[in-house]
Amino acid sequence: MALLKLNSLYTTFLVIFTTSFTTLPLSSSSSEVELLLGKIKPTLQGKTENLLLSSWNTTVPLCQWQGLKWVFSNNTPLTCTDLSSPQWANLSLYEDPSVHLYSIQLPSAGLAGTLPRELGELSTLRSLYLSVNSLFGNIPLELGYSSSLSEVDFGNNLLNGSLPTSIWNLCDRLISLRLHGNFLTGSLPEPALPNATCKNLQFLDFGHNAFSGNIPEFITRFHGLKELDFGSNMLSGSVPIGIAELSLEKLNLSHNNFSGVLPNFGGSSKFGVEVFEGNSPGLCGPPLRGCNGKSGLSSGAIAGIVICLMTGVVVLASLLIGYMQGKRRKNGDEEDEEELEEGEEDVETGDGEGKLVLFQGGEHLTLEDVLNATGQVTEKTSYGTVYKAKLADGGTIALRLLREGSCKDRSSCLPMIRQLGRVRHENLIPLRAFYQGKRGEKLLIYDYLPNRSLYDLLHESRAGKPVLNWARRHKIALGIARGLAYLHTGLETPITHGNVRSRNVLVDEFFVARLTEFGLDKIMIPAVADDLVALAKLDGCKAPELQKMKKCNSRTDVYAFGILLLEILLGKKPGKNGRSNDYVDLPSVVKVAVLEETTMEVFDVEVLKGIRSPMEDGLVQALKLAMGCCAPVASIRPTMDEVVKQLEENRPRNRSALYSPAETRSEIGTPF
Ligand SMILES: *[C@@H]1O[C@H](CO)[C@@H](O)[C@H](O)[C@H]1NC(C)=O
Ligand SMILES: *[C@@H]1O[C@H](CO)[C@@H](O)[C@H](O)[C@H]1NC(C)=O
Ligand SMILES: *[C@@H]1O[C@H](CO)[C@@H](O)[C@H](O)[C@H]1NC(C)=O
Numbered sequence: 001m002a003l004l005k006l007n008s009l010y011t012t013f014l015v016i017f018t019t020s021f022t023t024l025p026l027s028s029s030s031s032e033v034e035l036l037l038g039k040i041k042p043t044l045q046g047k048t049e050n051l052l053l054s055s056w057n058t059t060v061p062l063c064q065w066q067g068l069k070w071v072f073s074n075n076t077p078l079t080c081t082d083l084s085s086p087q088w089a090n091l092s093l094y095e096d097p098s099v100h101l102y103s104i105q106l107p108s109a110g111l112a113g114t115l116p117r118e119l120g121e122l123s124t125l126r127s128l129y130l131s132v133n134s135l136f137g138n139i140p141l142e143l144g145y146s147s148s149l150s151e152v153d154f155g156n157n158l159l160n161g162s163l164p165t166s167i168w169n170l171c172d173r174l175i176s177l178r179l180h181g182n183f184l185t186g187s188l189p190e191p192a193l194p195n196a197t198c199k200n201l202q203f204l205d206f207g208h209n210a211f212s213g214n215i216p217e218f219i220t221r222f223h224g225l226k227e228l229d230f231g232s233n234m235l236s237g238s239v240p241i242g243i244a245e246l247s248l249e250k251l252n253l254s255h256n257n258f259s260g261v262l263p264n265f266g267g268s269s270k271f272g273v274e275v276f277e278g279n280s281p282g283l284c285g286p287p288l289r290g291c292n293g294k295s296g297l298s299s300g301a302i303a304g305i306v307i308c309l310m311t312g313v314v315v316l317a318s319l320l321i322g323y324m325q326g327k328r329r330k331n332g333d334e335e336d337e338e339e340l341e342e343g344e345e346d347v348e349t350g351d352g353e354g355k356l357v358l359f360q361g362g363e364h365l366t367l368e369d370v371l372n373a374t375g376q377v378t379e380k381t382s383y384g385t386v387y388k389a390k391l392a393d394g395g396t397i398a399l400r401l402l403r404e405g406s407c408k409d410r411s412s413c414l415p416m417i418r419q420l421g422r423v424r425h426e427n428l429i430p431l432r433a434f435y436q437g438k439r440g441e442k443l444l445i446y447d448y449l450p451n452r453s454l455y456d457l458l459h460e461s462r463a464g465k466p467v468l469n470w471a472r473r474h475k476i477a478l479g480i481a482r483g484l485a486y487l488h489t490g491l492e493t494p495i496t497h498g499n500v501r502s503r504n505v506l507v508d509e510f511f512v513a514r515l516t517e518f519g520l521d522k523i524m525i526p527a528v529a530d531d532l533v534a535l536a537k538l539d540g541c542k543a544p545e546l547q548k549m550k551k552c553n554s555r556t557d558v559y560a561f562g563i564l565l566l567e568i569l570l571g572k573k574p575g576k577n578g579r580s581n582d583y584v585d586l587p588s589v590v591k592v593a594v595l596e597e598t599t600m601e602v603f604d605v606e607v608l609k610g611i612r613s614p615m616e617d618g619l620v621q622a623l624k625l626a627m628g629c630c631a632p633v634a635s636i637r638p639t640m641d642e643v644v645k646q647l648e649e650n651r652p653r654n655r656s657a658l659y660s661p662a663e664t665r666s667e668i669g670t671p672f
């Protein structure tokens with residue numbers, strides 16, 4: 001985070017420096033030096049002598065005063081690079097009336113005092129960066145008397161009290177005002193001029209304070225705003241419609257007590273749920289649940305489960321009817337029986353009617369068990385439906401009922417199913433049994449894991465979900481990579497997963513990832529399998545060369561894994577998002593960021609938490625690896641074995657977060 005901020009500060013700093021120097025008021029540097037030494041230094045440093053500020057001393061050349069930048073009246077900066085320059089020795093510079101202070105940059109400087117009101121007297125001061133210190137007390141109202149201040153960053157200090165109204169005196173010059181992470185209270189003050197537009201203001205960050213009251217209307221007149229952060233305050237009321245009319249690139253209204261209908265932010269994917277999460281349950285409208293209780297996300301989901309629960313029961317009952325009818329007809333299928341007996345690990349039961357083929361770990365299942373289970377739909381896809389089913393003995397299994405025509409006949413299906421039934425790996429969900437009814441119904445029976453899908457963990461906002469820091473995401477990514485590598489190279493006959501995506505990854509409370517749905521493409525008729533390709537395209541994880549499912553191979557899996565890794569790193573959904581038609585191509589997002597030199601900003605904020613060096617923590621390497629997997633030319637993509645190796649070599653240094661008591665995103669709700 002600190003890195004990000006410094007980076008963007010640096011760019012805005014350059015912009016000001018090169019473009020917006022206007023006339024400087026005439027004032028001698030000697031009075032500025034007096035203010036710095038007499039008032040500002042002692043107040044900023046507090047009770048203890050500060051190492052950086054000790055350089056502010058008339059016995060030290062002006063150029064060596066830490067954290068200060070000077071400029072001559074003719075706008076040329078005082079360059080302090082040339083050691084032979086007389087400026088280094090010329091002490092009379094302090095009295096030079098053409099030298100002025102224009103910037104104080106002391107982020108993370110160990111300042112432990114208060115903000116001196118004399119800061120407002122530095123008439124030429126344009127930027128004031130004092131973030132990540134221990135400054136406490138109020139923001140002095142005199143700050144607003146400053147005649148040049150345009151960039152202010154007091155982020156991550158201990159400031160309290162309310163924001164003085166005078167701050168808006170700076171309105172016309174102000175480019176950024178960052179107060180993130182303090183203890184500021186009260187409501188946001190109204191500017192004295194009713195029509196203030198603060199036309200240069202681009203960054204307004206009031207996040208993580210204790211501001212209360214409403215979002216004032218005047219903010220909606222700040223048309224130049226690009227980033228607006230009110231996250232984690234105690235603001236309430238409705239979100240003004242005008243906020244949606246600003247051309248914001250970043251917005252954070254999460255964790256307040258906003259209510260009412262959200263204004264329409266255009267394409268529903270412009271801002272995700274995370275921007276609005278943690279507010280009053282009364283806050284509604286896209287991307288949150290719909291208003292008036294209709295077609296809402298959460299209420300809809302509940303209704304869905306209820307309806308599906310009923311369908312689940314119906315479907316299982318109809319299977320049972322099929323089974324009974326078969327029984328009455330009593331048509332043995334000799335040819336299939338012979339084939340079944342070839343299996344080594346599997347056992348068949350079922351009177352030669354419906355067939356239940358059992359694999360290792362599924363030996364306890366009986367046909368009656370499976371058919372009498374009461375089911376509840378957990379997932380519906382184009383090729384089948386998954387039920388969570390309770391067995392009579394109290395156990396729970398996951399049943400996947402394959403869509404009709406999924407595979408032509410038993411003889412073509414069984415060899416592949418048997419192969420799938422033999423796969424056992426920590427990161428792959430085991431297939432325990434397979435049932436085929438007389439009418440062609442096919443059920444795949446897996447262990448039921450009460451875990452969340454990675455998709456859900458990454459994109460659904462719900463109280464009690466664990467924070468996904470980099471250590472945890474790395475573990476998840478490595479688990480997925482190992483599972484895929486095993487399918488590709490760890491088996492006698494390699495298996496292509498064919499459907500790698502975050503919805504097909506379950507993550508347990510120790511962040512162990514388990515892949516499901518592998519190899520299913522092989523037991524589907526081409527038309528159904530090709531639906532998967534279409535779906536993968538829509539979800540942005542289809543390798544460019546993949547046109548037909550029967551052409552899928554380990555390299556197309558690697559591509560899909562690359563997209564999945566980007567999804568993990570960026571926290572963004574790939575492909576078509578929401579109801580809008582926006583299509584998110586994650587590799588392009590990264591390419592653009594790299595070109596614009598904002599690479600660090602592509603990472604999900606949660607990923608960067610606690611990361612000191614993205615290089616040493618393997619974050620940058622993971623991004624490169626993901627991009628390599630997404631190479632448009634299949635032959636240059638790494639193999640899954642190489643991917644596993646690289647992820648193992650570039651681990652996050654601090655992995656203690658993996659083992660700390662599950663840190664969750666909110667106090668309420670059940671811990672994960
Ligand atoms: C400046 O430095 C000298 C010696 O380096 C020290 O004696 C003096 O107290 C310092 N003055 C201030 C104002 O810090
Ligand atoms: C010191 O700086 C002043 C003003 O910039 C200049 O007039 C004077 O000649 C300089 N003295 C030396 C010794 O460089
Ligand atoms: C601000 O904090 C200081 C101590 O750091 C305390 O004395 C003061 O009362 C606080 N002011 C407000 C308005 O909370």
Ligand SMILES: *[C@@H]1O[C@H](CO)[C@@H](O)[C@H](O)[C@H]1NC(C)=O
Pocket residue numbers: 194195
């Ligand atoms: C401020 O805007 C209102 C309408 O929005 C207008 O009537 C008024 O004259 C404006 N005042 C100034 C000082 O521009």
Ligand SMILES: *[C@@H]1O[C@H](CO)[C@@H](O)[C@H](O)[C@H]1NC(C)=O
Pocket residue numbers: 207208231232251252253254255274275605
């Ligand atoms: C919004 O702000 C809160 C508090 O500062 C932070 O925890 C959260 O990650 C931010 N969300 C987004 C989407 O930036």
Ligand SMILES: *[C@@H]1O[C@H](CO)[C@@H](O)[C@H](O)[C@H]1NC(C)=O
Pocket residue numbers: 236237257259280282
């Ligand atoms: C949030 O706002 C609602 C009114 O919309 C109010 O009843 C509730 O007390 C507020 N909650 C908090 C924690 O301020």
